[in-house]
Amino acid sequence: MSIHHHLDAASLMRYAAGDLDPAFAVVVASHIAMCDECRQAVRLAEAVGGACLSDMPEAALSDGSFTRLSRMIDAAPDTATKRRPVEATPANDPDGDVPLPLSSLIGGSLDDVPWRLVVPGVYRHKIELADTSSSLFMLKIGSGRKMPEHGHGGTEMTLILRGSYSDSMGRFGPGDVADLDEHVEHQPVVDSDDPCICLVATEEPTRFKGIVSRLMQPLVGI
């Protein structure tokens, strides 16, 4: 897979430090599962955590701390995890385009997603996550369709899974991620023959500009 659009370094560092909201963590994890370059990058970010742990001043442990842990280990059956290779996409994914972290949430096939039509040519599937103030959803947008032009109330992250779109930042195909700050305005147009399917995390409801878009927003709900 040739990937041209990658994660922002600040997002990688937040992921490594465990500071991303669950919706964004799913998008980042899904991209990392598809992108060797970002997987390598996140390891460097995690190595920062490893170095910090090594340099951490030692806190006093409670009395008999190791003995207690040792007893816990002896009391339970030894459930040592064995190493076994796992593919980047699940075995039940016929097209190989559902990254493992996403398949935990939607199953193995993009064809089985329970889409809901929001406006002609635009389908949406909201993924419910506990304890998040952000939203995570999938979009399926027909060929030639425009997403309404919009600025962002907060950060937004979009991972392309199938098809492609173009906007002022370039062309986005499978595996590409658009990791956008607030204040960015863009108007993606789907330029693949087949619909474009993507996974989107947003910090706040995206605000569409223009009266028609405003009227549409409650329908699209993004």
Add this chain to the structure above:
Amino acid sequence: MLKVLRMEETTEDPGPNTDQARHEALITAVADNRDKSAFESLFVRFGPRIKGMMLGSGAGEDLAEDLMQEVMLTVWRKAALYAPERGSVSTWIFTIARNARIDRLRRQPVQPFVDVETVSIASDAPSAESEMIAGQHGEIVRAALQKLPQEQRDVIDLAFNQFMPQSEIAKKLNLPIGTVKSRTRLAYKKLKENLEDLR
């Protein structure tokens, strides 16, 4: 296949006197022989530091102790999953501590993190990439961190030593959130450059 290649690689890895080489030998003894005294050495080394991190991130004494025990129990159980080509032992333990904290303190799902780690094991080919990762062991990253300008170092310390959210770092340092982000980006970029220079 992967395992064989890995063993060949690690024999010519950093010298036997580095922390990483010692920790790796201990992890291997735990994974292969369920060696309790090797595990105790890891516990003595990492337990107090993990607890220090948990205390720094706002956990009380009991919770910090409890989380530390949970992390070390995971180390015992999952020792076989440690993959040296992906990073140092301390990095691996850091990610376990991070996940335990997300799970317990933030009550958020850690499945995406776990999935990524599973994927990485499968797709890691012993390659230029893995050699580069092997080069990122402890001392090198620590040296690179020390070369960061103080203002970048502060942001990194708060984010990783104390697990402080970006929004709180901004408040604490009295900076706009965009500045915290750009310092984080700069720190990452510098770190990457420094690592390439050191290699």
